[in-house]
Amino acid sequence: KHIRLKIPYSYYGKYLTTDKRIQVTALCEVLHTRGVKLLVEKTIILEDTNIIIKLPRRIVVNKSVTLEISYANPLPEPVSRCVLLVTLMNQQVKINLARLAARERSKIYFEFTPRRPGPLQLQVDFSCDKFSHVKGFVTIAVAPA
Numbered sequence: 001k002h003i004r005l006k007i008p009y010s011y012y013g014k015y016l017t018t019d020k021r022i023q024v025t026a027l028c029e030v031l032h033t034r035g036v037k038l039l040v041e042k043t044i045i046l047e048d049t050n051i052i053i054k055l056p057r058r059i060v061v062n063k064s065v066t067l068e069i070s071y072a073n074p075l076p077e078p079v080s081r082c083v084l085l086v087t088l089m090n091q092q093v094k095i096n097l098a099r100l101a102a103r104e105r106s107k108i109y110f111e112f113t114p115r116r117p118g119p120l121q122l123q124v125d126f127s128c129d130k131f132s133h134v135k136g137f138v139t140i141a142v143a144p145a
Contacts, residue, residue, distance in 0.1 A: 009076050020046040051124050051136025061117050061145045070107035071126045073100035079128040087123040117144040
């Protein structure tokens with residue numbers, strides 16, 4: 001039998017670690033038996049808040065390009081000390097962000113100029129005071145001029 005169980009963030013938030021795992025254990029008594037009990041355990045891995053990276057249709061060498069990076073707070077409470085770490089072409093840019101309200105989504109625009117054709121890997125790492133290292137990445141195809 002499946003039983004839905006809703007666990008509010010207020011119950012587990014302060015105990016959450018960076019592995020984002022919650023161990024749920026239930027002791028069930030089997031009906032119409034003589035004291036038969038069943039122990040059920042389940043490990044839940046929480047999903048990361050998604051980072052969305054929007055690219056222009058065509059990206060060309062030596063032409064400035066602007067990307068849209070959106071990030072979110074999935075929690076029912078505000079988060080602060082928000083930081084995006086953007087890694088591109090072996091360089092990292094740290095961007096300090098404003099606090100996010102409960103369940104708020106926000107976005108920034110990131111501009112760069114590719115210097116050679118071919119694939120580029122863009123990685124975005126979002127952290128705040130309540131969770132860290134939420135990652136997003138995309139491969140950018142840079143066309144010759």
